[in-house]
Amino acid sequence: MKNIVMAWRSILRHGRRTIVTVSALVLGLAGLVVFQGFLGQMMQGFRDGMILSGIGHLQVAANAKYFVDGEFNPFPYSLADSKALSDSLAREPGVMAVFPSTGFVAVAGIGDKSATLLVKAYPPDRMYFSSGSGVVTPPSDKFNLGALVAGAGLKTEDRDKLVVGEIAARVLGAKVGDVLTLMAILPGGNLEGRDFTVSGIFSSPGKDKSFAYTDYATASSFIRMPQPPVLIVLARNIASVPRIAQSLPAGLAHRTWRDLATLFVQVSSIIGSFLTVIRLIILLVTLFILANSMNRSVLERMREWGTLRAIGTKKRDILSLILWEGGLQGLLGALAGTALGFIISWIIDASGGLSYHSGAQSYAVMVRPGLDSVWLSVIPAVLTAGLAALVPGIRAIRLTPSRCLREA
């Protein structure tokens, strides 16, 4: 205990040196905490964005093969008694919404123009298309399917209406209010056709070219499939997804958002590695600065080591004292850096966060570092600082007391 007290007083006694030494750590970690908070929120937004782009938190199908080839070929995968299953799932704690979905491929024609469309269908009250300009906050209980560039989304009572991707609409020369004829091949080779009115035109990267959305009831009757191939579950929070999945009756197949949002998992892993590299660079810089500072401190305090050894202090206690000095500087720098990071994050948040723009719309990204930033900063920093003090410490105890006293 005495060693900790002496180490603490020593670093306070050499205040200026301590400040210079720990400042690299403070600034580095503060930057890292803010950056981590920003990336964390970005990734959370990215994750939620992917989930609400049409994946949902959980998808339940009759057969696992649906997840391989059933999205636009639902016919072999009819989910029997989906209403009872949907009601049962909706009663599970943590479930916000359960709704059916289907999809099909159709050739759309208008006048002398035609294009192949991938049509996805959900209940209209679960579809959201943003519109207008300024800061957008999409709802969390609907799929956010893109930004409207013309017309409107689908209302609950709408039937036989489509919201078409911008490029597909351009290829077809379709405008809001135009009628598109959709032709789909059903099981057994039957060709089914129906007229759909263009309710709106949307823009969404990657989906503009070939996607269109309609309401589930229309799609279900058009492809003559009274039962959906899949039920989509939206959870109140991510953490409840595994428990909801466990509550499913045996014999059903399911995929969680994590299984389906492969891009998010890959990007998340890359960003995690990136943060680790930045953290290592900061710790490496700290290691060199602290080792240099500790080395100077040890050399300047030869008389102290000689005296302590002469009056009976053992080598291991002197090494412990020096390691404590390094470790405490690391702890001090890590705590100060983390605190500074949280303060900067709070200031950024209080001023509305950082925004990024997508067309006319902008999205605010808050900077909210998690509590894991604290231990992810403190533990490595203390260990690094201890390591930085190790070599000077060993150097100090390898000298004889008389040599320390002579060279003081």
Added chain:
Amino acid sequence: MELIRIENGQKHYQLEKAEIPALEGINLVISPGERVCLMGPSGSGKSTLLNIIGCVDTLSEGRIVIAGNDASSLKDAQLSEFRNRTMGFVFQTFNLIPVLSVFENVEYPLLLQRVPKTERGARVMELLERVGLKDFHRRGPERLSGGQRQREAIARALVTRPRLVIADEPTAALDHATGKAIMELMVEMNYSAGSTLVFATHDPAVARYAGRLLTMTDGRIVEDREVA
């Protein structure tokens, strides 16, 4: 009855490729309770001999036995404990630990001995009272005068009730009057504690406090005599 015995003590320092002799053929016996002064010019080997006696350095050749312990046979940790239990040190530049208060500096050797807190407190305060620093026990050493610092160092040296006190030029950093007061205090406390005092000086006025005077030249003891 003897406290210290050195037989054919030799000490050499290696300076690049040259070997520099610091002590040559030292044969010395010091009995308990003696006050021994090492005198001689700078570089005569006084401090080296004190370091050897204080077990903070080792002989290159020869043997030193202190209180029945052959110092060369003790391992480093054992030597540390031996120094802590057997010896007290007073240095020319006081060598107080700057981050510890007056009380804590004197208490430190007792902490190493794991003396219980209440006993530590009592022993430290008793010694601080004897050296006239009781009212300064919370201060840091840097807020004391030179004489007060040396008195504090004496209290630290004696707090473990050592059998041997080693003082290297204890008055060299002090003015004449303060130096005289320090020597009187050291001799008086040494006498009352019954410990052996070995000190080095090149000041004849300080040497007068010894009962035995060893004169050193070129690493050898050239004169060993009792003084009145």
